[in-house]
Amino acid sequence: MNKKTRNTEAVILEAAKHVFQRKGMDGARMQEIADEAGINKAMLHYYYKSKQQLFMAVFKSTFALLAPQLFEILNDNGSLEEKIRQLVERHISFMMVQPDLPCFIFQEVNRTPEFVAHVKNELSKVNMEKFNCQVQKDVEQKKILPIKGEQLFINILALNLFPFLVTPVLNEIINKSNEEFNEMLEDRKTEVADFIIRAIKV
Amino acid sequence: MNKKTRNTEAVILEAAKHVFQRKGMDGARMQEIADEAGINKAMLHYYYKSKQQLFMAVFKSTFALLAPQLFEILNDNGSLEEKIRQLVERHISFMMVQPDLPCFIFQEVNRTPEFVAHVKNELSKVNMEKFNCQVQKDVEQKKILPIKGEQLFINILALNLFPFLVTPVLNEIINKSNEEFNEMLEDRKTEVADFIIRAIKV
């Protein structure tokens, strides 16, 4: 059955996402994925030839959720300030629902050249130039203080993503309950935007 | 020989650092560590009972390099502005020599509760209060704009560490050679401090 096929395939992918995102490529076990999917180990190989290929499917589908957020920063029209406020709010909201996602992606890309290649390919359409130009123009018109587009871009991403990349350690340092941690993140939706804008405004 | 013992032990630890930092706990192979140390696999078990224990030794000795940097931020005396400038410069310089280090720590802590326990223990002496008080005092005296100590602390860490946590992806986006990437990091030593200070100054 075609419907059944697609259903099982989707169930597997979903289960694989959970396990791979928790344990990483090397730490994950096919058995655990099968258990979480409520099916047999052999089925995993029936639908996705090998562990490698199943992982790649997970990686791609996960990355596909993140990539558009980069495009947004770089290709969106509108004033810099407006853009920054919207993006910070949207990015942090998004990651509060999927907190493991950025960590998963960066971890795997850091050690496997194969994933770098995929990322490279997906991001080939990303164009820093539009953003760089806008920043440069605002600098020339004295709307903002001198800063390179790249540096501003990195700073925006850093302030948005960092807490999600290092949650466990951060928790030990600032010593908060999960609830308080979420409140802190909630605050950041506006705090971070204010912080950035104050840093660049004339 | 006691000297020989300590020497071999140190050689193993050094080799293990390299391999574990590149591959992580699950991805690393004892054989590879032995090769890199130029000795036999059995020796690893002679000196460090198990892979787990060898890894723990690596993790602890690596974390021991990072922890003091947190203390510095939180316990140092001196004005906020002074402190920020010094810290940013020192942290980025440090990580430019050991770029894999923060990524390694955060990756492992993210998935293994055992390491969280170690981190918790090591950071038990870290006290946010002194820093929080200083920030609050500066806010009350209108030296800086209203901000919570925690948020400022997170922002400082984020801007310092982020490029090192996501180097490969960042490289694809901003599309730089290694040399240019290092120049960009070099710039950040002052750029980031300026950025932060502008964001909080009255």
Place this chain on the structure above:
DNA sequence: GTCTATAGCCAGATAGAC
């Protein structure tokens, strides 16, 4: 302390019945 050889286990992959 250092090596070779090997035990023992576990995980990914496949064969084959239904």
Place this chain on the structure above:
DNA sequence: GTCTATCTGGCTATAGAC
């Protein structure tokens, strides 16, 4: 398409000679 049973390889860990 889905299952059970099994193969195979690779990895940690140890036994034992030197």
